[in-house]
Amino acid sequence: MGKEKSERLQTSLLNAAEKKVLVKLAKIQPRWVTSDFLTYFGVAAAVLYALFCWLANINVNYLWAACFCLVLNWYGDSLDGTLARVRNTQRPKYGFFIDHSLDAITTCLFCVGIGLSPMMNMDIALFILAGYLVMSIYTYLSTIVLDEFKLTYAKLGPTEVRLILIAVYILYIYNPWPDVTIPVMGMEWTVYDCIGALVAVILFSIYICTLAADLKKLAKQDPPKKYVKQ
Numbered sequence: 001m002g003k004e005k006s007e008r009l010q011t012s013l014l015n016a017a018e019k020k021v022l023v024k025l026a027k028i029q030p031r032w033v034t035s036d037f038l039t040y041f042g043v044a045a046a047v048l049y050a051l052f053c054w055l056a057n058i059n060v061n062y063l064w065a066a067c068f069c070l071v072l073n074w075y076g077d078s079l080d081g082t083l084a085r086v087r088n089t090q091r092p093k094y095g096f097f098i099d100h101s102l103d104a105i106t107t108c109l110f111c112v113g114i115g116l117s118p119m120m121n122m123d124i125a126l127f128i129l130a131g132y133l134v135m136s137i138y139t140y141l142s143t144i145v146l147d148e149f150k151l152t153y154a155k156l157g158p159t160e161v162r163l164i165l166i167a168v169y170i171l172y173i174y175n176p177w178p179d180v181t182i183p184v185m186g187m188e189w190t191v192y193d194c195i196g197a198l199v200a201v202i203l204f205s206i207y208i209c210t211l212a213a214d215l216k217k218l219a220k221q222d223p224p225k226k227y228v229k230q
Helices: 015-027 035-055 062-087 092-116 122-145 158-174 191-221
Strands: 007-009 148-150 181-184 187-190
Touching: 015 062, 035 062, 035 092, 062 092, 062 158, 092 122, 122 148, 122 191, 158 191, 181 191, 187 191
Parallel strands: 007 148
Antiparallel strands: 181 187
């Protein structure tokens, strides 16, 4: 479907500064660096991120490498579209399709990586993944139905999410709190499990609030029709 003419709603905290940095980076890329290369580079970085998260069970300092992979993922994932626009080589339908298809894989790798790490239980990490994927689906529905491509919610976009994740990993490296557990529904959750569950709840809450607001808007645009018996 493409929907390449949909309005891009990007209101994240770092959006203005990030755009300037990305344009500068795009202008200095060698010719052999293409948008497709950057897209796959970002996915490869996400795979390495998940690997280093798993290795952190052996040595927690592997989380530093995982954080670096998040930076590499940002480089590939955020720069691919900017590079195409700077070089005027956009492929709207192809780019939209491949970018967001691989985004789904990357999101899974991010959350599974958290679950593979010693920081958080896998069930909590998958709870976060469910919330994030619900928001992603909603974004694509808004693109089709409302012609609004919502890249941010509550002033947070993918870049801010990566930075928050890096901050939490660094906090864990220096403050793992291994002996602090909280009983929840018959299970013992760590402090980081509680943080993860809170993040998932926030994602689902944003989804519900945004859904209610957009349904109200759509109800006015597309009111119910009266049945006329033939």
